[in-house]
Amino acid sequence: VVATIVEQAFWSLTAPVLRVGAPDAPYxxxxxxxxxxxxxxxxxxxxRRVMAAA
Incomplete structure (x- = not known):
């Protein structure tokens, strides 16, 4: 989702993109x-974090 947003709407963003995913650790x-x-x-x-930064 993040890649699509950045590719399609980068210049319209008013806050940085934030990825929510699994921790960088073994399953x-x-x-x-x-x-x-x-x-x-x-x-x-x-x-909420992104919206607060906008």
Whole structure:
């Protein structure tokens, strides 16, 4: 999604682009998987951070 936004609308952006993704670490065992995979809450947190910077 980020690449498309930057390619198509770079000059219209009023805030930097922020990627929300998995941590830069090996994939964990199944009991820790929910902490590794990006959640809706993490996505919303990223959106709020970008909107606050705009």
């Amino acid at each position: 964990p065992i199944s009991s820790l998987e929910q902490l590794y995979v990006p959640s809706v809450d993490r996505a919303l947190e990223g959106i």
